[in-house]
Amino acid sequence: MAMYRDHPDRIRALVQEDRVHRDLYLSEELFVLEQEHFFANTWTYLGHASQVPNAGDYLAQDIAGRPLLMVRQADGGIKVLFNRCAHKGTQLVSDRCGNTGKFFRCPYHAWTYKLDGSPLAIPIKSGYEGTRLKDCESGQGMTALTHVAVYRDFVFVRLADRGPAFEDYFGEALAAIDNLVDRSPEGKLTLAGGAMRNIIHCNWKMYLENINDTVHPLSTHESATRAANALWEGHAPDEPKPMAMEQILPFGAGYEFFDQMGGRVLPHGHSVLGTRFSIHSNYARLADYEEAMRAAHGETRASEILQRSPQNAVLFPSLSVKGSxxxxxxxxPLAANRTLVEAWAFRAAGAPDLLFERALGYNRLVFSPMSVVAHDDVHLFESIQKGLAAAGNEWVSLHRGHRPGEFDDAPAQDTNGTNELLMRNQFRAWAEFMTLRMGAAA
Incomplete structure (x- = not known):
């Protein structure tokens, strides 16, 4: 029996002001509805333009169960197509990425399409004379997504025909991408070094809320920070640190540090953690790089970029950004209890190689499934997924820092760094976009 389909009130009741129901993590039915509604109504990160630098380059990516292709066009533009032949539905490419040349060719019956998806050629063309092929969808070629936004080379899609416009949906949250891109004196980033992929047997919302959880590092990562402190013991506080030490030691900062770093919630589930400072604020300074930034952006803007190093900026629901x-x-999301997490590093044009090495090093140190940090988190995520299935309490607490009517003050507001307001904000947005026009055609 379907408990939630066509029952938006039941779905909204799962998200209360200060807690959420465990079904948000466990229910396969809700996950199916998320694929159908939530991920269709929101803007999802698809990929980066640097992944398709040349005409004919493509990136294949599933979004909410829909196989998509991001394709570089002959004129330099980017188009997003459904990865399916208009004839029988065969996926036109099976590799994650590559170059298709000047056209796509279906491996099943050799129908071909131009890079923009329009039909090019059909074998035994005479067999279709006098038929309705040209008048139906199959004769129009590959289906292109209507709602695609390329913001400073970050490519986002919205699957539903109706929904918030790109700028309206992200608003102030786009400043996190600006801060990232503007760390290049030339304003150009390139994804490099490959992706670090990790499939975790937990619900995607569990991982996403943890990105805004500053209370867990002190206990969850205690063994890693204790070992790092033991290795660094005896060194002067101002002594230059090896990169790994520079990155791991701040994880052991106390609750006061994380509380005072500050946070900001934004409409539609977006947020910034570390509005005052973060564990990334005290990396070694690079005089030549800072001079290049001042020359490129001016004194004021360069200072603003370099001094702003948030812990995490979340562009809900699919992207977390670290400027430094x-x-x-x-x-x-892959299933109710399975999530793929990809960690990527950027090379900034006009910046020293050390910045790229710092990004690669951080991803290996913190996000690799074999790292001294990520294995702690993965173990706990999977433990939570199992624990929530146990009988008894059906609710997950989000009470820390809650006050009644907190969202009545303003859609965007600042808070302390340990307040679970940042998580409550995500679930509030989940309920909004999960039930948006539920029961009506998308």
Missing amino acids: PLAIRVIR
């Missing part, structure tokens, strides 16, 4: 280091995480 130059890294992103992409959250790809």
